[in-house]
Amino acid sequence: MAQDDLFRKIISHCKEYGFVFPSSEIYDGLGAVYDYGQNGSELKNNIRKYWWDSMVLLHENIVGIDSAIFMHPTVWKASGHEDAFNDPLIDNKDSKKRYRADQLIEDWLDKIQSKIDKEIEKAAIRFGDSFDREKFCSTNPRVVEYSKHYDEVHTRFIGALEKDDLKELKQIIDDCEIVDPESGTRNWTDIRQFNLMFETKVGSVTDDASKIYLRPETAQGIFVNYLNVQKSGRMKIPFGIAQVGKAFRNEIVARQFIMRMREFEQMEMQFFVKPGEEMKWFNYWKEERLKWHYGFGLGNEKYRFHDHEKLAHYANAATDIEFKLPIGFKEIEGIHSRTDFDLTQHQKFSGKKIQYFDNELNESYVPYVIETSIGLDRTFLSVIAGSYAEEKVEKEGEELGDRVVLRLAAPLAPIKLAILPLVKKDGLPEIARKIMDEVKYSFNCMYEEKDSIGRRYRRQDAIGTPFCITVDHKTPEDETVTIRYRDSMDQDRIPVKKVTEIVQDKINMRKLLQNIK
RNA sequence: GCGGGAGUAGCUCAGGGGUAGAGCAUUAGCUUCCCAAGCUAAGGGUCGCGGGUUCGAAUCCCGUUUCCCGCUCCA
Numbered sequence: 001m002a003q004d005d006l007f008r009k010i011i012s013h014c015k016e017y018g019f020v021f022p023s024s025e026i027y028d029g030l031g032a033v034y035d036y037g038q039n040g041s042e043l044k045n046n047i048r049k050y051w052w053d054s055m056v057l058l059h060e061n062i063v064g065i066d067s068a069i070f071m072h073p074t075v076w077k078a079s080g081h082e083d084a085f086n087d088p089l090i091d092n093k094d095s096k097k098r099y100r101a102d103q104l105i106e107d108w109l110d111k112i113q114s115k116i117d118k119e120i121e122k123a124a125i126r127f128g129d130s131f132d133r134e135k136f137c138s139t140n141p142r143v144v145e146y147s148k149h150y151d152e153v154h155t156r157f158i159g160a161l162e163k164d165d166l167k168e169l170k171q172i173i174d175d176c177e178i179v180d181p182e183s184g185t186r187n188w189t190d191i192r193q194f195n196l197m198f199e200t201k202v203g204s205v206t207d208d209a210s211k212i213y214l215r216p217e218t219a220q221g222i223f224v225n226y227l228n229v230q231k232s233g234r235m236k237i238p239f240g241i242a243q244v245g246k247a248f249r250n251e252i253v254a255r256q257f258i259m260r261m262r263e264f265e266q267m268e269m270q271f272f273v274k275p276g277e278e279m280k281w282f283n284y285w286k287e288e289r290l291k292w293h294y295g296f297g298l299g300n301e302k303y304r305f306h307d308h309e310k311l312a313h314y315a316n317a318a319t320d321i322e323f324k325l326p327i328g329f330k331e332i333e334g335i336h337s338r339t340d341f342d343l344t345q346h347q348k349f350s351g352k353k354i355q356y357f358d359n360e361l362n363e364s365y366v367p368y369v370i371e372t373s374i375g376l377d378r379t380f381l382s383v384i385a386g387s388y389a390e391e392k393v394e395k396e397g398e399e400l401g402d403r404v405v406l407r408l409a410a411p412l413a414p415i416k417l418a419i420l421p422l423v424k425k426d427g428l429p430e431i432a433r434k435i436m437d438e439v440k441y442s443f444n445c446m447y448e449e450k451d452s453i454g455r456r457y458r459r460q461d462a463i464g465t466p467f468c469i470t471v472d473h474k475t476p477e478d479e480t481v482t483i484r485y486r487d488s489m490d491q492d493r494i495p496v497k498k499v500t501e502i503v504q505d506k507i508n509m510r511k512l513l514q515n516i517k
Numbered sequence: 518g519c520g521g522g523a524g525u526a527g528c529u530c531a532g533g534g535g536u537a538g539a540g541c542a543u544u545a546g547c548u549u550c551c552c553a554a555g556c557u558a559a560g561g562g563u564c565g566c567g568g569g570u571u572c573g574a575a576u577c578c579c580g581u582u583u584c585c586c587g588c589u590c591c592a
Contacts, residue, residue, distance in 0.1 A: 015528085027566095030583090089518075089589090091518060091589085189518080196590095196592095217592090255584090260591080313592065401553060453552065455552080456552090491552095
């Protein structure tokens, strides 16, 4: 089967079995926004818990917080998002390529500058020791012309950027006759401003001062609470702060199902370390996080690191953990060494001293930060895609048909146990109901009596239910039921009294957490 | 945002100017079977949305929206 088809099938499966629906679907949907259904929200909760427990439960020096989506506007000035997330973009109609308008102009300016440099270089060689650079620049007609042109454009460019004057930027591109390096044409669209942060207003009387953003990442909620947590929790470096929450980005192109959504959930942990020790911890968390992913049991060969060559303005090392989806390897998690960039910035913009007094060194410093930042929705997709299997059902060498099964780790399954009377008579439903009423206090169960037993098993396979118990004619005699395992389709006979205990043991999150170590 | 393709029942799709279709799924009943596809019946769609052409539009035209592919973007 073509891999694209497989991906499509997985998306259909998500909708058909109540995992993921397009947002506001009855109104034709809303681009790049999705809702989690009855099974999807359970699975998502379980993945979230696996992450949270692996961080907060298993590490004495990591604590969790839950910061607000709204933050003081200055946070985004300090973090650099207001600048970095605000790009003037322009398209070339012939090459269909998109560029940042400011970069096109900068490139053009660089080109002029290098022409000037070349003239100077040539003259320097020609005149040797007697070369008077200043005099040459002010008299050579070619250099004078270039310089004048450069200064003119540069001044206009700076002015346009300051005033966010998109029309002037476009005019500069026209005036300088800047061409697309790809197509070589000047067939440009107008410049449009893309702000990747969503804006809204606070308060009933709105003016410019009340404009705030929906956070584009959860990390800043941790940084601005660094002092609060460190002091109130008496945290000693190295220590971490974990958080799970929604973040929002007004993506220009949002595609590939829940891989890139405009509203998404991040699970982030910022780990504060002594300056100079960041690479040690960077490598530690790289390995630690990979092991966490392995814990899903989807196949270790489906994961790989992708080290960043081009680093962000704040980072001195960065890698992604990628997962092999049917559409190729895709980034699920980023591990970044963020240096002291964020805390230093907040120190500067807030005027508050954000430092740690180290008793061993007897001095204070701004801690360095290792960030592990994972997309919950992407992880969800990796789990669904990695668990999805279409297979032939055989019994004693005889082919009985096909089934679709989600091979989810038992602790993650939306429904842990299905309780099925073999037939709808002879008092079997009543017994099954009684078991249901007892077991439902311990974990998610589902009772079903409609259709043949085989068909009910298949329905449970499709949503990843790891266990089914069937009440049959032997049950009234000896208080036993059969338990049927999703993956092997094998069955055992167990006492009704032991159902809770047996299932409880297998669905404990501990089963996953212990895999990490 | 650009280019290409697509949108008909919960799912997969047929129908290309003249009464809205199939298979599977769903619901109810029968059957009582330990691995889907036995029987009977029922429900469900103003054919993505809006406008136009036409006596008549799911079908032709225009716009729009959503999804898919490619480009682009992704600190």
